Amino acid sequence: MKSKLAAAPYLIWMAVFTIVPLGLVFYYGLTDQDGNFSIDNLSRMGMYTNIFFRSIWLAVIATVVCLIIAYPLAFILSRMDTHKQGTMLLLVMLPMWMNFLLRTYAWMTLLETNGVINKILGFVGLGPFEMINTQGAIVLGMVYNYVPFMILPLYSVMTKIDNSVIEAAQDLGSNSRQVLMKVIIPLSKPGIMTGITMVFVPSVSTFIISRMLGGGSNMLIGDLIEQQILGTSYNLNLGASISIVLMIFIFMIMAVMNQFDDEEMEGMII
Amino acid sequence: MENNNGTIISLKDIVVEFDGERILKSINLDIKDKEFVTLLGPSGCGKTTTLRIIGGFLNADSGDVYFGGERINDVPPHKRNVNTVFQRYALFPHLNVYDNIAFGLKLKKMPANEIKTKVKEMLKLVNLEGYERRSITKLSGGQHQRVAIARALINQPKVLLLDEPLGALDLKLRKEMQVELKRIQQSLEITFIYVTHDQEEALTMSDTVVVMKDGNIMQVGTPVDIYNEPVNAFVADFIGESNIISGMMRRDFLVEFAGKEFECVDRGFDRNEIVDVVIRPEDIEIVPTIQGQLEGVVESVIFKGVHYEMVIDTLDFKWLVHSTKCEEVGTNVGMRVAPMDIHIMHKTTEE
Amino acid sequence: MKKTKLLSNLYLVIIFLFLYLPIFVLIVLSFNESKKAGSNFTGFSLKWYKELFRNELIMSSLWVTLKVAAISTVVSTVLGTAAAVGIHKMKKFSKSIVMNVTHIPIMNPEIVTGISMMLLFVFFRNFFHYEFGMVTLVIAHITFSTPYVILNVMPKLRQMNPHLYEAAQDLGCSPVQAFWKAVLPEIMPGVISGALMALTYSIDDFVISYFTAGGASSQTLPITIYSMVRRRINPQINALSTLLFVAVMLILIIKNVIDESRQKQTEKRGGGF
Numbered sequence: 036m037k038s039k040l041a042a043a044p045y046l047i048w049m050a051v052f053t054i055v056p057l058g059l060v061f062y063y064g065l066t067d068q069d070g071n072f073s074i075d076n077l078s079r080m081g082m083y084t085n086i087f088f089r090s091i092w093l094a095v096i097a098t099v100v101c102l103i104i105a106y107p108l109a110f111i112l113s114r115m116d117t118h119k120q121g122t123m124l125l126l127v128m129l130p131m132w133m134n135f136l137l138r139t140y141a142w143m144t145l146l147e148t149n150g151v152i153n154k155i156l157g158f159v160g161l162g163p164f165e166m167i168n169t170q171g172a173i174v175l176g177m178v179y180n181y182v183p184f185m186i187l188p189l190y191s192v193m194t195k196i197d198n199s200v201i202e203a204a205q206d207l208g209s210n211s212r213q214v215l216m217k218v219i220i221p222l223s224k225p226g227i228m229t230g231i232t233m234v235f236v237p238s239v240s241t242f243i244i245s246r247m248l249g250g251g252s253n254m255l256i257g258d259l260i261e262q263q264i265l266g267t268s269y270n271l272n273l274g275a276s277i278s279i280v281l282m283i284f285i286f287m288i289m290a291v292m293n294q295f296d297d298e299e300m301e302g303m304i305i
Numbered sequence: 306m307e308n309n310n311g312t313i314i315s316l317k318d319i320v321v322e323f324d325g326e327r328i329l330k331s332i333n334l335d336i337k338d339k340e341f342v343t344l345l346g347p348s349g350c351g352k353t354t355t356l357r358i359i360g361g362f363l364n365a366d367s368g369d370v371y372f373g374g375e376r377i378n379d380v381p382p383h384k385r386n387v388n389t390v391f392q393r394y395a396l397f398p399h400l401n402v403y404d405n406i407a408f409g410l411k412l413k414k415m416p417a418n419e420i421k422t423k424v425k426e427m428l429k430l431v432n433l434e435g436y437e438r439r440s441i442t443k444l445s446g447g448q449h450q451r452v453a454i455a456r457a458l459i460n461q462p463k464v465l466l467l468d469e470p471l472g473a474l475d476l477k478l479r480k481e482m483q484v485e486l487k488r489i490q491q492s493l494e495i496t497f498i499y500v501t502h503d504q505e506e507a508l509t510m511s512d513t514v515v516v517m518k519d520g521n522i523m524q525v526g527t528p529v530d531i532y533n534e535p536v537n538a539f540v541a542d543f544i545g546e547s548n549i550i551s552g553m554m555r556r557d558f559l560v561e562f563a564g565k566e567f568e569c570v571d572r573g574f575d576r577n578e579i580v581d582v583v584i585r586p587e588d589i590e591i592v593p594t595i596q597g598q599l600e601g602v603v604e605s606v607i608f609k610g611v612h613y614e615m616v617i618d619t620l621d622f623k624w625l626v627h628s629t630k631c632e633e634v635g636t637n638v639g640m641r642v643a644p645m646d647i648h649i650m651h652k653t654t655e656e
Numbered sequence: 657m658k659k660t661k662l663l664s665n666l667y668l669v670i671i672f673l674f675l676y677l678p679i680f681v682l683i684v685l686s687f688n689e690s691k692k693a694g695s696n697f698t699g700f701s702l703k704w705y706k707e708l709f710r711n712e713l714i715m716s717s718l719w720v721t722l723k724v725a726a727i728s729t730v731v732s733t734v735l736g737t738a739a740a741v742g743i744h745k746m747k748k749f750s751k752s753i754v755m756n757v758t759h760i761p762i763m764n765p766e767i768v769t770g771i772s773m774m775l776l777f778v779f780f781r782n783f784f785h786y787e788f789g790m791v792t793l794v795i796a797h798i799t800f801s802t803p804y805v806i807l808n809v810m811p812k813l814r815q816m817n818p819h820l821y822e823a824a825q826d827l828g829c830s831p832v833q834a835f836w837k838a839v840l841p842e843i844m845p846g847v848i849s850g851a852l853m854a855l856t857y858s859i860d861d862f863v864i865s866y867f868t869a870g871g872a873s874s875q876t877l878p879i880t881i882y883s884m885v886r887r888r889i890n891p892q893i894n895a896l897s898t899l900l901f902v903a904v905m906l907i908l909i910i911k912n913v914i915d916e917s918r919q920k921q922t923e924k925r926g927g928g929f
Contacts, residue, residue, distance in 0.1 A: 038744075039742050041739065044739070045735050052796075053760055056772035108667065129905060135862060141897070179675075242767065247885065
């Protein structure tokens with residue numbers, strides 16, 4: 036019975052360093068610089084509609100591309116011999132163990148106007164193309180960085196799909212397309228939902244990818260927040276306000292996703 | 306091949322290899338229509354592989370599969386008029402009982418009301434009326450089993466394949482399901498091909514038993530044939546319990562084993578051929594020592610319900626004996642065997 | 657059958673090209689003599705590696721990163737393991753509340769977690785006197801690492817035979833001894849994988865550190881990298897990437913080899929399921 040006490044230090048830690056800070060985000064978000072209650076900052080959100088829409092739009096594209104890339108890959112992996120699976124999964128995950136900034140930086144060297152890709156295209160007499168500082172580059176960066184977050188949950192639900200279930204569907208008269216639509220996709224739904232959240236959330240809130248690959252003209256929500264907190268337009272209250280909106284938005288997305296996915300999320304993270 | 310004498314499935318020289326290992330070594334088998342056929346053998350004997358060949362989940366490396374006289378080697382599973390009850394059932398966890406059973410019919414685009422009546426019929430057949438809306442995850446093992454059978458049968462296959470379907474059930478439930486499967490098979494008048502390693506299950510349900518070992522078919526016959534006239538020591542040992550002792554055929558109708566000569570009913574062996582002698586434990590009669598053909602000491606006695614199982618040591622062999630009479634451990638007893646209960650078999654040459 | 661096999665292999669090749677080509681280009685360029693980032697390979701040289709090791713900022717921030725990672729991993733592993741044991745014993749209702757809060761740092765966008773902690777430290781400065789630095793950084797790292805430890809230990813506790821703890825006491829252990837001798841060995845794999853995850857997340861973290869670190873004395877390697885690459889190509893970074901990639905690869909290969917030999921051993925023992 037006493038073992039319940041073992042959680043006490045963590046509960047205190049959690050209260051001070053998780054719950055109180057979140058409370059402070061709301062406190063700052065709903066007050067003005069002098070500490071008086073005000074929703075001025077929240078009502079200024081309308082000014083940033085285009086930034087919000089751009090963030091969401093790019094994150095949606097990145098998420099869809101990740102799903103399209105990861106789904107066949109996860110399925111192929113899950114049907115390999117168990118011994119091979121481990122190695123292949125390791126190979127897929129290996130780049131993700133490189134620091135996020137370095138992975139994004141790698142694409143900078145590739146995409147630059149006098150970067151590697153343009154040099155190679157130049158040999159064949161093409162280009163140079165304007166690739167960096169575009170929205171396409173941002174999406175590419177998101178996909179490259181976050182596609183493992185889509186692969187892992189998909190792979191982990193697909194390994195649970197027994198081959199005999201697929202055979203049963205064939206046995207009962209399904210052709211390949213019907214097996215996919217009626218058995219594999221419904222059974223991998225929890226993985227799809229987890230994958231979507233795990234790619235969408237970091238994509239919609241990033242500020243590094245847009246900074247490094249998007250140039251100054253493609254500001255996202257993350258950039259906006261960072262600018263208020265650490266940047267030139269130092270305004271903690273406005274930064275907190277935008278954070279509240281971002282949080283609520285993500286919370287709603289997750290609530291929608293959880294509707295489809297009642298399986299527990301534990302252990303799904305990696 | 307020709308569709309006379311009621312053969313529905315026929316396997317010709319089927320060979321299957323995995324990683325250079327021969328799983329099936331040229332299997333030939335004809336299965337008659339409307340029969341309950343059991344493929345019986347220890348694990349790794351190739352029985353499930355044979356079933357998967359028939360279901361179309363595996364392609365043979367060589368050999369042909371015929372269905373009603375037509376070669377179906379290249380027909381994919383979803384186009385074969387055969388359905389399978391999988392090991393551990395392979396029910397669709399995302400669908401409820403109704404949708405699992407209706408799966409095949411929905412693919413055929415059958416009208417909804419027709420599907421409904423058919424599913425109802427099936428649920429009645431497998432004694433699961435009223436379970437339509439249940440989630441698969443909330444069913445017991447026996448109920449899973451019934452759903453799997455209904456799901457396969459609703460497509461009205463000519464042949465139903467069952468891959469160790471009762472393996473996961475407890476003993477009592479298994480007995481019930483054995484009776485029920487037999488009832489279903491007889492009422493629907495279709496062919497069942499049943500895979501099991503449980504000899505008792507095979508003997509209870511089958512019309513024909515196919516005994517397999519190491520990718521070969523050892524014997525095909527009715528349960529009674531297989532039990533009473535096993536073709537070799539392996540079959541004798543696998544089907545029921547047996548005493549298998551090495552002996553020598555002196556001449557027709559006379560065999561020597563355990564240091565004595567015995568009259569028997571077998572003939573046609575070489576003179577002095579070394580043979581396997583098989584005697585069922587229930588065919589050994591315990592008699593006073595003077596009347597016995599063999600004499601030994603009772604080493605152990607176990608009460609088995611209907612009979613006692615005793616081990617009787619005759620120095621060169623330990624005999625397994627079933628008797629309704631109990632003898633004290635340590636007493637000297639005599640044993641007799643009737644000539645017709647002594648089964649003589651050629652030694653199986655190991656490959 | 658053969659055709660689908662071919663198609664899936666082709667698919668794997670394309671994916672692997674996508675995943676590895678950028679890294680491969682960085683590795684090649686790290687040996688390029690020319691400073692220009694383009695593909696003109698003017699000659700093999702190790703000069704960027706030499707410069708990298710002479711770069712004091714990089715070396716000092718590497719040291720900061722390792723220090724922060726070590727401290728925060730130890731603290732969060734102890735804190736998280738104890739927490740998991742306690743949470744495991746809780747009633748369903750309080751358990752689900754605590755677990756939901758535990759998920760917050762994982763599910764919240766990193767930038768929000770970073771800002772919330774920064775606001776906390778800003779707010780506390782109204783009452784205490786301190787600067788942003790190692791302490792704030794370590795606290796932030798412990799906060800986002802501990803949930804991963806808990807999430808790794810909880811499943812092990814659930815899989816554990818609930819009578820194990822009682823059996824140990826029955827055989828004469830005090831409750832504390834029973835934990836050390838019976839429970840801990842059983843959940844050890846979860847503790848280790850939780851600690852490893854805490855360590856890697858701490859080493860790798862940029863966003864949260866960015867908002868909670870102070871001056872140069874608490875600047876982690878990712879922060880230094882960010883300051884170097886946010887605008888321009890820097891060949892030293894190519895060298896750094898190459899070294900990190902090789903290090904990560906070696907660690908993962910070693911881990912895989914160990915796992916595999918361990919697996920083989922259990923297979924030999926006829927263990928497993």
